Amino acid sequence: MRTYSGPFLTQEGFIQAQIHIEGGSEESDIWGDEGTGTIVDFEEGADEGTPSVIIPTFYNAHTHSADSVVKEVPKGTLSEIVGPGGFKHKALSEADEEDLVNSLRRYIQRAIDMGVSDIIDFREGGIDGLHVIKSAFEGFEERLRLRIMTRPSEMKYDEWELNKIMSLSDGIGLSSYRDWDETLINRIAQAANKMGKPLALHCSEDEREPIDEVLSLGVHHLVHMVEGTTDDFLACVLEDVPIVVCPRSNMFFGKHPDIPAMLDAGVKLCLGTDNAMISTSNMFREMELAYRVSRLTGDVDPMEILMMATWNPRKALNLPYCIGPSESGDDSKEQYMILSEAWGDPAYDVVTRKGLDDIMDIVEW
Numbered sequence: 001m002r003t004y005s006g007p008f009l010t011q012e013g014f015i016q017a018q019i020h021i022e023g024g025s026e027e028s029d030i031w032g033d034e035g036t037g038t039i040v041d042f043e044e045g046a047d048e049g050t051p052s053v054i055i056p057t058f059y060n061a062h063t064h065s066a067d068s069v070v071k072e073v074p075k076g077t078l079s080e081i082v083g084p085g086g087f088k089h090k091a092l093s094e095a096d097e098e099d100l101v102n103s104l105r106r107y108i109q110r111a112i113d114m115g116v117s118d119i120i121d122f123r124e125g126g127i128d129g130l131h132v133i134k135s136a137f138e139g140f141e142e143r144l145r146l147r148i149m150t151r152p153s154e155m156k157y158d159e160w161e162l163n164k165i166m167s168l169s170d171g172i173g174l175s176s177y178r179d180w181d182e183t184l185i186n187r188i189a190q191a192a193n194k195m196g197k198p199l200a201l202h203c204s205e206d207e208r209e210p211i212d213e214v215l216s217l218g219v220h221h222l223v224h225m226v227e228g229t230t231d232d233f234l235a236c237v238l239e240d241v242p243i244v245v246c247p248r249s250n251m252f253f254g255k256h257p258d259i260p261a262m263l264d265a266g267v268k269l270c271l272g273t274d275n276a277m278i279s280t281s282n283m284f285r286e287m288e289l290a291y292r293v294s295r296l297t298g299d300v301d302p303m304e305i306l307m308m309a310t311w312n313p314r315k316a317l318n319l320p321y322c323i324g325p326s327e328s329g330d331d332s333k334e335q336y337m338i339l340s341e342a343w344g345d346p347a348y349d350v351v352t353r354k355g356l357d358d359i360m361d362i363v364e365w
């Protein structure tokens with residue numbers, strides 16, 4: 001049995017607490033052969049264990065994990081790199097299945113080692129793309145909850161394919177509104193709504209898109225909104241649509257989201273790392289950049305940033321999933337991460353100074 005105490009992050013913020021853990025590895029090998037430990041006792045206010053900061057594991061709310069197969073340095077503009085028919089899609093279509101599966105497994109293993117327990121992944125390539133990620137995910141079901149938002153293999157409405165990909169994945173994740181013919185995207189949205197599957201979209205990443213038309217599709221969440229205005233953010237709040245921001249990806253393309261303005265508008269904000277060829281699933285780096293970039297346009301409480309990587313997505317996105325940790329989709333257990341002792345304000349410390357070396361243990365509760 002091991003005991004840790006210190007600031008413990010609840011949905012309302014930090015409280016002083018002490019936890020006792022049984023099982024799992026005593027070493028820093030987080031997911032050794034013995035699996036993870038379990039919290040068997042929780043005492044609010046106590047302070048006799050190893051000093052630490054205890055937070056929920058990271059929820060990476062937006063990735064394209066298959067882009068991890070790309071090894072070349074991406075060059076060019078946003079549309080040249082990630083747009084339809086661009087550098088990324090060419091690289092993905094040229095990669096063989098074995099390379100794709102191996103790079104995906106490496107990406108997932110590294111994400112777990114970085115304290116990530118939940119990922120919402122946008123998968124391209126239709127049914128074939130789904131088979132690739134499902135075979136890559138075998139063996140990781142107990143450690144990571146992977147939600148796959150997939151899209152048709154071509155920019156067209158194929159009812160058979162659409163029904164098939166919806167039955168095999170957690171929802172539909174499309175590129176952006178303006179990439180699509182209006183009638184087609186409306187038909188896809190209707191099909192998703194009819195089947196009760198969430199529909200998510202990239203929106204206003206490098207050009208402002210018409211928010212009313214986008215929201216009228218009945219979207220579950222939007223990604224980016226870098227070029228969104230205050231009115232656009234307020235429209236998302238009115239429709240209760242959360243926004244996932246990916247500042248490292250945006251900065252790669254010379255832009256950044258206005259996080260303080262989104263928070264002022266009351267948006268439910270979550271954090272994602274986006275394309276795996278641009279960023280790993282390292283949420284410490286994503287939080288740090290989100291915090292620093294926020295200071296370009298305003299001021300932000302580091303606690304807001306920490307929540308964007310932990311509790312906000314668990315509450316705001318709340319997506320059921322179909323392939324892990326068990327077939328029944330059991331998410332009754334939550335994972336927590338024990339980090340080294342806080343130096344001063346725990347939220348500020350985790351967001352600006354902590355990193356992978358500070359992860360001491362990952363436990364279930």
Ligand SMILES: [Zn+2]
Nearest residue numbers: 202223274275
């Ligand atoms: Zn994306």
